[in-house]
Amino acid sequence: MADGAPIDDYHADLINNHREIYRNRNEKLGIDFSVDVLDFPATQAFDARVVRIAPGCNNELHKHAHESLFYVISGEAEVRIGEAKMGLKPGGLAFVPRWVFHQSKNMSQTDELIILAITDFGLTKAVLGDYDKRTRLAANGADAVNANE
Structure with a gap:
């Protein structure tokens, strides 16, 4: 590359180049998902x-x-954003504003739902600090609701 960075700094493999x-998981609430980050240095x-x-x-x-x-890679989703719900299939795209409650549901009983989520977390983290560690990603985080609505 012209700036001297290795090509791997600009490429992601959705299968191998990520970390959870x-x-x-909460069987009672129907929650079972993971979030992996794609590392782009x-x-x-x-x-x-x-x-x-x-x-x-x-x-x-x-x-x-x-x-x-949110960009649906595979599967069929029902995405709740605020009070609105929308169905998304592969290639479908949805925008979630800051501080709006949201949830994604896999509509298939047999196939995994895979969503690519592009966020401005880096910018927000620079302003607010690592708020995810204090909120949703923390045990009983303040920004998660333990209800399956």
């Missing part, structure tokens, strides 16, 4: 995350300070 940062303002939701399950209803774009 969060996992939550040069990013400053945004990060890319892969959300995997088990068949028939969802993530928790939650909110956070960063904005998110």
Whole structure:
């Protein structure tokens, strides 16, 4: 590359080039998902995350300070943003504003739902600090709701 960075700094493999940062399972609430971060060393303002939701399950209803774009890679999702719900299939895209409660549900009973979430977490973290460690990602985090609505 012209700036001397290795090509791997600009490429992500959704299968092999990620690390899990969060996992939550609660059978009673139908929660079973994981969040992996795709490591791009040069990013400053945004990060890319892969959300995997088990068949028939969802993530928790939650909110956070960063904005998110959800792009469905595979599977069929029902995405709740505030009070609105929308169905998304592969190639579908949704925007989640800051501090709005949201939740994704896998509509398939047999196939995993995979969502690419692009966020401005890097920028938000630079302003607010690592708020995810104090909120949703913390045990009983303040920005997660323990209800399957």
